[in-house]
Amino acid sequence: MTIKLTSKDDEKRAKIFKALSEVKRIEMIRYLVRHPEHKTCGEVGESLGMDKSNVSYHLKILYEAELIHIYRRGQNKYGQLREDTFNAFLPGFLDSL
């Protein structure tokens, strides 16, 4: 079941595109695609050579665009792709990465 989008969704579309308009955030998404075992924020930052506060900043933008879920387990936080959003707004995108 695919959701039908209309011009009312333009704000949402724009937000998603803005979230993906930085190479670093595309790399973060790719990292999550390639590591479905759910990596912590720290691991993401380490792998991509980013400052920890900067990782938080970018993850929040992805979260606010509903491109990822974030859940805590103990001291760590994990990012998880929201395939529902990608499928609705960018079908085929995750596979193209």
Place this chain on the structure above:
Amino acid sequence: MTIKLTSKDDEKRAKIFKALSEVKRIEMIRYLVRHPEHKTCGEVGESLGMDKSNVSYHLKILYEAELIHIYRRGQNKYGQLREDTFNAFLPGFLDSL
């Protein structure tokens, strides 16, 4: 024949996403989808209630992301979607508008 993309294309992807990260530019793309008889810059601006210099500014961003072609005929300039780019980077997107 679809083109295979890699992480080397992240700059290009980011540029395309940035170009589509403004509601106005999404509306411009939709306008071009719905008016394949090739509307002038002036008509686009008129329809979307934009200042002419602002139309130029936004069309240039879409052009630089290779999302549209621009050609002149007489006094007018016309925008034309680049389906090749949409198909390569955002398959299904134009149909979702």
Place this chain on the structure above:
DNA sequence: CTTGTAATTTGAAAGTTTTAAAACTATCTG
């Protein structure tokens, strides 16, 4: 409760984007 580790928030600096008016360039028509 204290210490350590993980992540977020805050705040300042630097950089980028958007807007709109004014000046400019290109083309057409008489």
Place this chain on the structure above:
DNA sequence: CAGATAGTTTTAAAACTTTCAAATTACAAG
């Protein structure tokens, strides 16, 4: 050529984004 119309460039202000260090919060384990 002059005047009109279509679009672009320049400029400056306002708004927004990104980065990083320092302060802060959240949780775990002793």
